[in-house]
Amino acid sequence: MDTMMKFVIRALSVVLFFASAPGVFSQDKTKLDLGLFSMQIIQDGKAIAPKNGVYVLSNRPFYFQFTLAKDEVVFLNANSDDAFYRAAMEGRDFTKILGFGGTGMAEYRFNGTTDLFLTSSGWHVWYYSDADDHRFIEVTDNKDGTFSCKRYVAVISEDGDDIPDGIDTTDVKRIFIVCVKTENVPGTYETRMVAYDAFILSFY
Numbered sequence: 001m002d003t004m005m006k007f008v009i010r011a012l013s014v015v016l017f018f019a020s021a022p023g024v025f026s027q028d029k030t031k032l033d034l035g036l037f038s039m040q041i042i043q044d045g046k047a048i049a050p051k052n053g054v055y056v057l058s059n060r061p062f063y064f065q066f067t068l069a070k071d072e073v074v075f076l077n078a079n080s081d082d083a084f085y086r087a088a089m090e091g092r093d094f095t096k097i098l099g100f101g102g103t104g105m106a107e108y109r110f111n112g113t114t115d116l117f118l119t120s121s122g123w124h125v126w127y128y129s130d131a132d133d134h135r136f137i138e139v140t141d142n143k144d145g146t147f148s149c150k151r152y153v154a155v156i157s158e159d160g161d162d163i164p165d166g167i168d169t170t171d172v173k174r175i176f177i178v179c180v181k182t183e184n185v186p187g188t189y190e191t192r193m194v195a196y197d198a199f200i201l202s203f204y
Helices: 003-013 083-089
Strands: 032-034 037-043 054-057 062-069 073-079 115-118 122-130 138-141 146-153 155-158 174-184 191-203
Touching (some): 037 054, 062 073, 062 122, 073 115, 083 174, 083 191, 115 122, 122 146
Antiparallel strands (some): 032 037, 062 146, 073 122, 073 174, 138 146
16 A cells, blocks of 8 residues: 555544635736645646636646645545535635545546546545655656646546536536645644635536
8 A cells, every 4th residue: 555545544534624725826827826836727738827716618628737745735625516615715614514524535546547526525635755656647847846747637527427428518517626735733643724725617
């Protein structure tokens, strides 16, 4: 069992402390700064600039691209329901909403599946540990202690079922995302949140 998978299993019983404010956009208006890491949405080779917190995408595959230091972890909840999203945007403790403290998804290494799971009972857990242990399809060493990590999404799944035709669907046009950066609490099995943000993916 790899080291970070042990972390994921341990994370099933973590306590997330509400200890931050939403991230802010850097001078590059396509890049969302989340505390110690940043994120972009890439489609057709271009970084998509959000409008009022909404990334407008065509019905085709896309990438999440994170800038991460070694062993940093991204917890990401994607949902067709906006409860977590509204709580995060209003500054409420969304970690206490039923479901957020649920199961971390045990996903394959190296982006082995291309699903984005829509759920109210868990989160994606994405990280870069080393070349043999990460959750991305492509990783580039930035030579400054950080890595550019791409997560490819080609299928949207809800309640364990693939939505017909993958991303090209009329069933889900808006996906609500809460993205969380965490760190371990020294000497404990708990995890605290150090940064988060919420945004919407809107498909046309």
